[in-house]
Amino acid sequence: MQRIDSHVSPRYAQIPTFMRLPHDTEPSGYDVVVIGAPYDGGTSYRPGARFGPRAIRNESGLIHGVGIDRGPGTFDLIRCADAGDIDLTPFNMHIAMETAEQHLKAVLADNATFLMLGGDHSLTLAALRAVADQHGPVAVVHLDAHSDTNPAFYGGEFHHGTPFRHAIDEKIVDPSAMVQIGIRGHNPKPDSLDYARGHGVRIVTADEFADNPVARTADLIRERVGKRPVYVSVDIDVLDPAFAPGTGTPAPGGLTSREVLALLRCIGDLKPVGFDVMEVSPLYDHGGITSVLATEIGAELLYQYARAHRPRSEGDNAP
Numbered sequence: 001m002q003r004i005d006s007h008v009s010p011r012y013a014q015i016p017t018f019m020r021l022p023h024d025t026e027p028s029g030y031d032v033v034v035i036g037a038p039y040d041g042g043t044s045y046r047p048g049a050r051f052g053p054r055a056i057r058n059e060s061g062l063i064h065g066v067g068i069d070r071g072p073g074t075f076d077l078i079r080c081a082d083a084g085d086i087d088l089t090p091f092n093m094h095i096a097m098e099t100a101e102q103h104l105k106a107v108l109a110d111n112a113t114f115l116m117l118g119g120d121h122s123l124t125l126a127a128l129r130a131v132a133d134q135h136g137p138v139a140v141v142h143l144d145a146h147s148d149t150n151p152a153f154y155g156g157e158f159h160h161g162t163p164f165r166h167a168i169d170e171k172i173v174d175p176s177a178m179v180q181i182g183i184r185g186h187n188p189k190p191d192s193l194d195y196a197r198g199h200g201v202r203i204v205t206a207d208e209f210a211d212n213p214v215a216r217t218a219d220l221i222r223e224r225v226g227k228r229p230v231y232v233s234v235d236i237d238v239l240d241p242a243f244a245p246g247t248g249t250p251a252p253g254g255l256t257s258r259e260v261l262a263l264l265r266c267i268g269d270l271k272p273v274g275f276d277v278m279e280v281s282p283l284y285d286h287g288g289i290t291s292v293l294a295t296e297i298g299a300e301l302l303y304q305y306a307r308a309h310r311p312r313s314e315g316d317n318a319p
């Protein structure tokens with residue numbers, strides 16, 4: 001199966017898959033399987049992330065050819081497919097979590113890794129369980145306005161503000177090799193970051209990031225993660241709402257598009273084993289700018305996976 005050729009079919013034509021990848025509902029032998037997770041049963045404020053995967057796919061037709069600063073074309077280096085969506089119940093977070101975990105484990109049984117398009121952030125726990133089942137406890141690069149290490153709220157065990165707390169408790173991540181970047185805004189309590197910090201997670205707040213160039217934060221990530229298998233989770237609300245208004249819990253004072261895209265270029269120096277881009281809520285978007293950005297982040301992650309798994313060469317663009 002081939003990508004749709006944009007020289008033959010205009011980018012706004014045909015049924016949209018992510019970046020016009022082939023649609024393969026039984027993927028096998030791919031480097032990265034793109035998979036949608038339309039679900040927002042864990043959201044605490046604005047709903048709508050269940051519509052994220054469709055919106056991202058729709059806008060992703062925009063991207064074609066080769067990134068100007070990326071050197072070779074991603075899909076000349078690695079094999080990718082769009083496997084469609086995980087069918088997740090909107091009615092029960094326990095069932096949804098189990099469904100996502102089993103589905104992602106099945107993907108990893110036959111393919112090297114996945115890029116999950118959310119969906120709310122609760123599902124990152126399912127992804128980490130699946131990845132850790134293959135690799136053991138993983139390092140984590142987590143871009144977000146929120147640490148997502150809160151306890152249960154309103155009796156909901158798997159809401160979107162808690163996946164990394166579960167992951168630390170379940171020992172499926174290595175907190176000493178975990179970096180959270182862009183944390184800011186308002187938290188339920190003054191000690192809301194104590195849980196993460198108390199377990200050795202390195203938190204780079206948005207204020208600290210503003211004082212450090214991208215390159216220094218990239219160095220910090222490389223130092224912390226090293227060559228451990230690493231999961232990369234991007235909550236779109238790491239970006240300032242000026243760049244990404246279409247999300248459930250926006251937080252002013254965030255990173256710019258350029259900063260996030262530039263920072264992600266260090267991922268190719270690591271050993272990435274899984275990716276997600278979460279929390280796009282198209283209902284609150286304007287002109288598709290959040291979905292376009294989510295697409296660009298996804299494209300960058302795919303390219304970085306290709307960089308990580310081929311010999312270094314001229315033209316690599318890590319910060």
Ligand SMILES: [Mn+2]
Pocket residue numbers: 144145146235237238249279
């Ligand atoms: Mn968040």
